[in-house]
Amino acid sequence: MTAPPLANLINEFTKLPGVGGKSAARLAYAILKRPAAEAEALAAAILEVKAKIFRCSTCNNMTDVDPCAICTDARRDPSLICVVEEAFNIPTIEQTRDYKGMFHVLLGALSPLKGVGPQDIDVAGLVRRVRSGSIREVIIATNPNVEGEATALYIAQQLRPLGVRTTRLAFGLPVGGDLEYADQVTMAKALEGRREI
Amino acid sequence: MILASVTANNFRNLEPDPITFHAQTNLVVGRNGQGKTNLLEAIYFLATTKSFRTPRLANVVRFEQPSVFVSGALQRQRIEKALSIGVEAAESRRRVLMVNEESVSLHDYLAAMSVFAYSAARLEILRGAPEERRRFLDRGVASINPAYLQDLIRYARVLRQRNALLQSGSHGSLEAWDAEFAISAAAVQRARAAYADELSAAFAEIVARHGYHIRDLRMTYRPSGVDDPARVRRLEIRARTSLAGPQRDNIEFAIDGRNAAEVLSGGEQKMIVLLLKFAKLELFRRRHGESALFLLDDLDAELDLEILQNLLTRLPSETQLFATSAKEPVVGALQSGPHRRLVIEKGRVIDSRDFS
Ligand SMILES: [Zn+2]
Numbered sequence: 001m002t003a004p005p006l007a008n009l010i011n012e013f014t015k016l017p018g019v020g021g022k023s024a025a026r027l028a029y030a031i032l033k034r035p036a037a038e039a040e041a042l043a044a045a046i047l048e049v050k051a052k053i054f055r056c057s058t059c060n061n062m063t064d065v066d067p068c069a070i071c072t073d074a075r076r077d078p079s080l081i082c083v084v085e086e087a088f089n090i091p092t093i094e095q096t097r098d099y100k101g102m103f104h105v106l107l108g109a110l111s112p113l114k115g116v117g118p119q120d121i122d123v124a125g126l127v128r129r130v131r132s133g134s135i136r137e138v139i140i141a142t143n144p145n146v147e148g149e150a151t152a153l154y155i156a157q158q159l160r161p162l163g164v165r166t167t168r169l170a171f172g173l174p175v176g177g178d179l180e181y182a183d184q185v186t187m188a189k190a191l192e193g194r195r196e197i
Numbered sequence: 198m199i200l201a202s203v204t205a206n207n208f209r210n211l212e213p214d215p216i217t218f219h220a221q222t223n224l225v226v227g228r229n230g231q232g233k234t235n236l237l238e239a240i241y242f243l244a245t246t247k248s249f250r251t252p253r254l255a256n257v258v259r260f261e262q263p264s265v266f267v268s269g270a271l272q273r274q275r276i277e278k279a280l281s282i283g284v285e286a287a288e289s290r291r292r293v294l295m296v297n298e299e300s301v302s303l304h305d306y307l308a309a310m311s312v313f314a315y316s317a318a319r320l321e322i323l324r325g326a327p328e329e330r331r332r333f334l335d336r337g338v339a340s341i342n343p344a345y346l347q348d349l350i351r352y353a354r355v356l357r358q359r360n361a362l363l364q365s366g367s368h369g370s371l372e373a374w375d376a377e378f379a380i381s382a383a384a385v386q387r388a389r390a391a392y393a394d395e396l397s398a399a400f401a402e403i404v405a406r407h408g409y410h411i412r413d414l415r416m417t418y419r420p421s422g423v424d425d426p427a428r429v430r431r432l433e434i435r436a437r438t439s440l441a442g443p444q445r446d447n448i449e450f451a452i453d454g455r456n457a458a459e460v461l462s463g464g465e466q467k468m469i470v471l472l473l474k475f476a477k478l479e480l481f482r483r484r485h486g487e488s489a490l491f492l493l494d495d496l497d498a499e500l501d502l503e504i505l506q507n508l509l510t511r512l513p514s515e516t517q518l519f520a521t522s523a524k525e526p527v528v529g530a531l532q533s534g535p536h537r538r539l540v541i542e543k544g545r546v547i548d549s550r551d552f553s
Contacts, residue, residue, distance in 0.1 A: 110370050112362035118369045146354045146377065154373035 060105035079136035210544035219537035233521040316494035393418035399476040421445035464499035
């Protein structure tokens with residue numbers, strides 16, 4: 001039988017995405033083997049991230065200052081907003097170095113099967129930003145799967161009365177893909193070839 | 198494409214010895230219950246990862262064995278391919294698909310080998326629920342356009358999402374899901390309609406060429422569409438489910454406007470299904486410039502043997518055929534050209550002889 005403190009740690013690891021029972025055990029045993037100082041540093045980093053990182057009140061990006069570093073970057077074009085499902089999609093767009101606008105993180109995608117409706121993602125915040133600012137274009141970069149496409153259509157419908165140019169990334173990817181796995185070249189092409197919806 | 202050999206491990210009663218085949222016609226004979234159909238089923242399984250007899254794959258695994266494994270050597274345009282498929286019987290249903298000893302995706306695996314099967318169970322195409330006919334059509338579309346499977350998967354996902362939304366009773370995003378539903382439904386129905394057109398034309402040609410007495414049989418694709426979207430939407434909100442779309446498509450087989458399943462005798466129905474299979478095979482050959490494998494399971498004497506013989510002699514010579522029958526006259530009709538006769542007993546080929 002695994003000692004309770006060890007079993008406890010393994011159990012905590014399995015709650016993380018992509019970590020199965022075996023990987024969780026491997027991680028826990030690796031931590032046991034290493035010096036105590038490393039474990040303390042890891043625990044401190046986890047606590048610090050929870051204490052100091054929060055969502056930007058403008059764009060929902062993860063940040064330690066409000067508004068976030070992207071929202072306050074004077075070199076960026078404030079009239080462009082790229083809409084993504086999750087904060088971890090931002091680096092995927094950033095890696096192309098072609099995009100110099102702002103972001104808006106939805107915090108998910110529409111999925112009736114999971115009980116996620118329009119009120120559960122931050123479309124209202126996006127609409128507010130478009131209304132209050134001088135936005136030239138909204139680029140919708142939700143995932144190229146069924147849920148991402150429906151979310152894109154929903155956003156386009158909400159923005160239509162506001163008269164803002166609304167575009168969708170052009171993916172050469174098969175449907176069912178995930179933004180997370182798009183490489184730099186694919187992403188740059190998708191941005192370049194974006195179309196109005 | 199030619200299947201040179203197959204080896205089945207724990208597949209029903211088949212023994213794990215390699216079985217080699219004739220490049221043209223293979224007649225599998227033997228007493229009932231010895232494994233004739235099992236051999237054809239193993240070939241079908243190797244090509245499609247499915248069975249033509251049962252939706253439950255656990256049924257093909259030999260009693261009390263943990264998994265099933267079938268491998269085969271395929272020649273396609275002079276290139277040898279080694280295919281293998283392993284499936285666990287347990288809850289996990291873990292599946293390993295390999296081409297030339299490399300693990301591949303389902304999509305790539307299915308593209309490696311193509312097979313069409315006729316069996317008496319396929320009469321469901323005429324007699325069964327519309328779902329049977331949709332599946333019959335979908336398999337045909339996918340055989341000439343493997344990317345169609347992606348369209349189907351996408352559509353099924355949108356349908357589930359839309360039904361969940363209607364079920365929930367809150368419709369804030371219904372318009373967005375409707376748009377997504379319309380796009381994916383149109384892709385499926387466009388592909389089905391195009392294939393149904395080609396298939397009914399090829400079918401009519403075959404019927405005419407062989408002078409089959411039932412000439413006025415019409416195959417009509419009936420897509421489930423919407424004339425008045427606003428009205429249907431209101432009904433759907435009340436019913437809390439989708440009421441129109443590819444999930445309600447049908448294909449009608451009619452003679453003088455009457456349902457073929459009600460008008461035709463059992464033997465005539467078998468003949469119609471057989472002719473449809475020949476039509477599918479022909480469409481595949483036109484599209485790919487090569488023939489798929491053709492499995493004819495449990496041919497019985499109710500079929501029009503003269504036409505069957507005619508059909509077989511007119512098949513392009515590179516079409517590899519596998520047929521089973523327990524009926525002597527049928528076996529007689531099949532052995533007119535060069536062929537191999539495989540005698541199967543207790544899951545083992547005990548005699549294999551070539552005739553020219
Ligand atoms: Zn921000």
